[in-house]
Amino acid sequence: MGKVEGKVAVITGATGGIGFEVAKRLGKDGYTVILNGIDDKAGAERIAELTSEGITAEYYGFDATNDEAVTENINKIGEKYGKIDALINNTGGIGVRARFEEMTTAEYKFVMALNLDSVFFASRAAIPFLKKGENASIINYTSNAAWNGAGPGAGIYATSKGGVQSITRALAKDLAEYGIRVNAVSPGTIDTPFHAQIKATKPEVFASWKSSVLLGRLGAPEEVAGVISFLVSDDASFITAETIQIGGGQALGI
Template identity: 35%
Template sequence: MATKNKIALVTGGSRGLGKNMALSLAKKGVDILLTYNSRQEDAQAVVAAVDELGQKAVALQLNSSTVGGFDAFYEQVSTTLRETFQTDRFDFLINNAGTALHASIADTTEAQFDEMMNIHLKGVFFLTQKALPLLNDGGRIINISTGLARFSVPGSSAYASMKGGVEVFTRYLAKELGERGITANVVAPGAIETDFGGGRVRDNQQMNEYLASVTALGRVGLPDDIGGVVAFLCTEDARWINAQRIEVSGGMFL
């Protein structure tokens, strides 16, 4: 079976950066499978927006921290690919889904640590592993990390440590999947104005101003600053970019 358009699976595509990634990909002629955890209405709004751009989109529920549910999820993906897209493979995997944690090392609980690990490292590892039979040769894997894996801001140790693990994992993906022509890269946003982490960057004026002051371009980021970079990495122009960490932060903490 063959499909005319490329297809991207974007986890956490119902809001924030994931929504922007899905729309940016759709603007480049890519069809979209997006996942949401609990916000079905938001996810359907993104589906409608993709439809308006002339591309197909389907939203599927996924708890990216629960590996036990991944086989059933990919059965849904396979069914959707056949019934909606008339194909059996997709092309681009964007591991974006995630939640924030702000806690000092002294105050981080084991439960909080495990949640960060399950969502940001274990979940990404096994969601990617189980995607490999459905991913087209010549495809792309893009993992979302964070500027906090390069610079350190107190309160982000558990979250940033998992993202550091994802960055190492990405290099191994590139090495092991190179024979299939699949590239793997990291996009690492800096501080972005979204509802992530309770909207701390967006809504706390003092924090916003501080982060702008340590950014070369003099402001914090917006979702529109990120989605286009992810979409670019899925184009033919980016075919020779592999195993790279691309920080998209406006130049934070240089």
């Protein structure tokens, strides 16, 4: 893949973990990268780090689950640059661990908003600007949980990711006439702060996860970023409505 010039990528939830590695990789590819997050201090630190590496980057602080804030900020970005070439809907997470019987309505709504509403709000706002982009595309994040229902306490997370799987295909159909591609990645167990609590409190559980991975190790966030770099590139110009597993064979359930 050659170096791109003049392209703009928006990455939600990008002040750490996989999201930041995606921003760094796309920045090195030549994109102007727009990072979103809710931790303004971390946002400023990430921008300083990217800028020091010669990457053109900006930070917009807003909650990706707030439709008005998403629309307002995506509009600002789109109007400033005149287009958006790639939208990476990186915001998401387990959110709340609770069995269905014990889960409150507020907890249910929070997890669905974090993983599914955020995709809808950002995609809806970005579409007018993606139409002006070059080989424009949207990347969403699903999970093995979308297929296997996840473990006890993560059922609503699985439900929300099942929704992401569906909205990816639906958006691909909806936007194909404009040449906008929509794909998803499904990361396996990636060694990031996302798993920090388990790693610190139950190291034996964290270590055991490796045994479920065909390649015998956990993934690195850079490996997810590399796949996303490909999916938004011209090399993937005939790929849409697909989900790429990035889990070292973990989906086989060995």
